[in-house]
Amino acid sequence: MLCISVKEFLLWKKKQLSKGGDNQSFAFLIECLGGISKSDLNFLGLNPENKLYLKKNLDHLESIWDDHLLNSSPIQYLCEMAFWRNLKLKVTNKVLIPRPETELIVDIVFKIFGKKSQKLFFAELGTGSGAISIALVLDYPSWEGIATDIDQDVLEIATENFINSSSQSNLSFYCGHWWNPLQSFKGKLDFAISNPPYIPADTYEKLPKEVKNFEPKIALIGGEDGLKHTREIIQKAPLFLKEKGWLILENHFDQGEKVKQLLLKNKFTSIEIVNDLSGIGRFTIGRYK
Numbered sequence: 001m002l003c004i005s006v007k008e009f010l011l012w013k014k015k016q017l018s019k020g021g022d023n024q025s026f027a028f029l030i031e032c033l034g035g036i037s038k039s040d041l042n043f044l045g046l047n048p049e050n051k052l053y054l055k056k057n058l059d060h061l062e063s064i065w066d067d068h069l070l071n072s073s074p075i076q077y078l079c080e081m082a083f084w085r086n087l088k089l090k091v092t093n094k095v096l097i098p099r100p101e102t103e104l105i106v107d108i109v110f111k112i113f114g115k116k117s118q119k120l121f122f123a124e125l126g127t128g129s130g131a132i133s134i135a136l137v138l139d140y141p142s143w144e145g146i147a148t149d150i151d152q153d154v155l156e157i158a159t160e161n162f163i164n165s166s167s168q169s170n171l172s173f174y175c176g177h178w179w180n181p182l183q184s185f186k187g188k189l190d191f192a193i194s195n196p197p198y199i200p201a202d203t204y205e206k207l208p209k210e211v212k213n214f215e216p217k218i219a220l221i222g223g224e225d226g227l228k229h230t231r232e233i234i235q236k237a238p239l240f241l242k243e244k245g246w247l248i249l250e251n252h253f254d255q256g257e258k259v260k261q262l263l264l265k266n267k268f269t270s271i272e273i274v275n276d277l278s279g280i281g282r283f284t285i286g287r288y289k
């Protein structure tokens, strides 16, 4: 712990922000590595004579901030942490930083199934940091989930995040290509959920460097038209879902109608494109017969 005066800290903060970057990323750094919450940071100026206790010294925090500014490194990777819904998750450059717009996918599940205490069995394909599955099993302790990913290193981070968030044992992790690890669960899932890689290959090339240079390519690109993985997930879903089981998918901002057509072609019913908070058709859901 480093003890400094608020006055000294505020001068240092002003210097850091004058180099560039945004207040939000700076507050994230100070919260994750300095141990000062965003709200405490906002009110520091009220008592400049007070003392402040920081978990890391200013030189260390400055070197991280400089790395963020000079190399466009995402602040979440530099701090190895992301906040998502009410979760605090470990992230490394092996896993996608869970996005705020994805948070709504959990509410879609809650809206479909309500606050009933029935026992449900679900799978998440491509779990990354584990965010979606962990949020689901924490809110519904009677549910049982299986979270998969193609990358064992990713699953190790997701498992660590689950252990750190919960003392429950209702989430298991399996490695493999989409449905492959779920062979023994054919016809048993009440619902399956996925935020698959869906960026078209040419769009990927134009992504900002903080995404392209740092986030795992395998988590982002969905083939030429972006729908390669979505297509495969939809085609095989009927084998794994129970009758009337739901498939809940996130898609790129302009893919809703195409995903809807894929679901129709594969005999799904009750299909709906659900908007995110910006009014974009970000999710497409359907029920197998």
Ligand SMILES: C[S@@+](CC[C@H](N)C(=O)[O-])C[C@H]1O[C@@H](n2cnc3c(N)ncnc32)[C@H](O)[C@@H]1O
Pocket (backbone or CB within 6 Å): 095, 096, 097, 098, 099, 102, 125, 126, 127, 128, 129, 130, 131, 132, 148, 149, 150, 151, 154, 176, 177, 178, 195, 196, 197, 198, 218, 219, 220
């Ligand atoms: C867009 S990320 C979503 C991560 C996380 N669910 C989220 O919403 O933040 C897609 C995930 O799918 C995984 N993935 C990519 N190809 C896969 C495949 N063929 N089979 C299973 N998972 C795959 C990636 O490793 C990545 O973790």
